[in-house]
Amino acid sequence: MSNINIEIIRPKADELLLAAKFSTATLHEAAGKIGALPSSIKPLSATMRICGPAVTVHSPPGDNIMLHEAIIAAQPGDVLVVVVSGHYEAGYWGDIMTHAAKQRKIQGLIINGCVRDSKEIIDSGFPVFSRGICIKGTTKHGGGSINHPITIGETFISPGDIVVGDRDGVVVLPGLEIENILKTAKKRESQERLIIQQLTEGKTTMEIYGWKSHLY
Secondary structure: OEEEOOOOOOOOHHHHHHHOOOOHHHHHHHOOOOOEOOOOOEEOOOOOOEEEEEEEEEOOOOEOHHHHHHHHHOOOOOEEEEEOOOOOOOEOOOHHHHHHHHHOOOOEEEEEEEEOOHHHHHHHOOOEEEEEEOOOOOEOOOOEEEOOOEEEOOEEEOOOOEEEEEOOEEEEEOHHHHHHHHHHHHHHHHHHHHHHHHHHOOOOHHHHHOOOOOOO
């Protein structure tokens, strides 16, 4: 039985533009050290970066028909965020689906599972963050859901949450807290620039942070 929801609340355009300027590590820290997806989920290419509202997908094990449905359900700029019921030995996404998603102007894919046709995906420039690569195919029996809350690792993801990915990993920012997170991220970057300036002036990290050193 499939459960598909089309209408979701998406973040404001200016929030997305600002979030895209920060690294995932900065946003994770600014959010109170929450929202980080498992470190096993990485981009197929280190140059890939992504920032957009989450369209959440729950797929039955070894089946990818709900991902095909999600390509239709998503709007331009959305990011598909997918769980696969813990079954990782299958390539849920490949070259054909990448071209279909690009045609729909979907921004990218984050999947706690495997994909295939990795070279073709990288060549296409479509950002894909996955648990790994697997050449095994999938069934098309159906089932699952679109735009209902999902969990990846320790992170609860609601449809419309802002998802940011870079070469270091992926962070999910709760929609209701985004304004404060972005303010904190901006302040954190300013503080880091000041610290770097102090380092160039000869201070040590132990001095700057006020930690007691055993060397002096």
